[in-house]
Amino acid sequence: MNRLLLALLSLLPLTAQSLDLDNGRPAPGWSVTITDFEGEAKLDADRVTVPKPANPRVPNSHVAARRGDDGALTLQFSNSWIAQARWQGGAPLNLEPYLREGTVEFDLNVVDLAHGGLKFALGCGKDCERKVPFLFAGRELIGKGRRHIAFALKCFWRDGDDFGAVPAPFALQATGSGEVRIAHLRFNRKGHATTACPDYRTQSVTPEPLQEAWAVDWWLPRHEAKLAEIKAHRDAGRNVDLVFVGDSITQGWEKEGQAAWARHFAKYNAVALGFGGDRTENLLWRLQNGELAGMSPKVVVTLIGTNNTGERLEDPALTVAGIRRNLDEIRQRQPQAKVLLLALLPRDEKPDGALRRHNARINALLPALADGRQVFFLDVGPALTNPDGTLSKGILPDWLHLSEQGYDIWARSLESTLTPWLAPQAHR
Structure with missing residues (x-):
């Protein structure tokens, strides 16, 4: 024994x-x-x-x-x-x-x-x-x-x-x-x-290109194309008054949102700097590598962070740190611009969905980033949801990305805030 x-x-x-x-x-x-x-x-x-x-x-x-x-x-x-x-x-x-x-x-x-x-x-x-x-x-x-x-x-x-x-x-x-x-x-x-x-504690604030196989062939070429788009406005003597920065939801202005863009924003020589899959650190890389250079917009609309949730279910405080770092970058590079910080749009069909609840925790922290002088906060989520909090396939077909109807709702939800800021007499 x-x-x-x-x-x-x-x-x-x-x-x-x-x-x-x-x-x-x-x-x-x-x-x-x-x-x-x-x-x-x-x-x-x-x-x-x-x-x-x-x-x-x-x-x-x-x-x-x-x-x-x-x-x-x-x-x-x-x-x-x-x-x-x-x-x-x-x-x-x-x-x-x-x-x-x-x-x-x-x-x-x-x-x-x-x-x-x-x-x-x-x-x-x-x-x-x-x-x-x-x-x-x-x-x-x-x-x-x-x-x-x-x-x-x-x-x-x-x-x-x-x-x-x-x-x-x-x-x-x-x-x-x-x-x-x-x-x-x-x-x-x-x-x-x-x-x-990566160090998860600093990943959201450490600038880097998007590291995804489905994006690697087009991500940097799209960055270069956006720099060329901005240069074309400048060479033609057109001032870009309005800029959107973000992920695939912002990129969608070029597809499902094209008609709404033409009706509401094209007159401002607006530029959509949206890249599918981007998280806060990827947007930060783009901002530090020329995407806000060569123009003097009156307004920058910012919507970023839902991919920090979807890809790695990141602690909300870390995602907010990444959003704050992007806001700092925008204010440093465009001190004359008003910055409209948007709450993350609703995702998941039902309000008790895990990703919806996670994004709600992020949104609860975002108003504190607005100073009421240069940075302002707006939540357009209620305009995109049903009265019971569920989502409609007619507006968000995959419970994340907007349809043509969804982009029209989003554009109209921004009008009362953006129009005074973009008026010809608005201070630059």
Whole structure:
């Protein structure tokens, strides 16, 4: 009995220091599920292809996975909105002892990622997931064979997260087209990180281009095109009196909102500096790289932050810090302009939706950023919602982006505020 007890005790240090999640096959009790935007399939055998629904929204996408003889898992994806290899199904893991000095480590072979993107995600309790982007770093590894990757577990942790019972401890998330292999996935209680990650506490205020595979081919060219648009106004002797800055909702003035723009704002030589997917740090990069130069607007309308919610469910105070940093940039570069700070527009069909409630917490903090002299706050959300707080598909078809009707409502909601500021006699 004593000899058996000693033998068992001798195993404890190894168990405490390392936790294998997949070493040629998932750890006992765990499984790997392969998903795309519209379906999923468990990798029970050597290979699997995610089946398509009867009427797919993304008919050309293809997501498949296989196990190699060496135990490595290969994820192949093409034209995908999202492709995942997700480890799940086992008893929730207690990763709290690993947080202080621990790492998540694996071998990675990026076979192809020229037209794709990559992120790594770690669950943090019920309905909680944290992601680390790997687009640019992943593309640097194309064709370089197997590389050892180690992230500090703190890369995935946010203040208040509970890592005591993690039901989905790891996911490889991809988009676009590519092929990636992963092997020897494990958690080490004490490890040495080989790969840097953003600091979540300063991410919203640290300027950077948008790091998304679906945007990387057009994002910088659009930035250059916007600089050319501003220059064309200047060369023609037209002063830009009105500027909108923001994300895809602002970019939509060029599509669904085109008619409303022509009716309400074109007469002011208005410019819409909206980029789909942008978070506060991406707008900040654009403002610091010329998008407010070469013009002297009377008004700058600002709407940014809902992608800080949608992509990483960021603490509202951190998102507000990013919005404040953008306001500071606008005031510094355009001190003569009045700045209209808009509340984040409603999202999720119902008022009790998680993202709606999260954005409401951000909106509650925004009025404090308005000084009533140069920066003013306006919430147009009530004009876009039904009396019971729900959203209409006729106004926000995907519960986030505006329809043609939605843009008309938005434009009319701004008129009483903007018209006096944009009058010919208004002070510059």
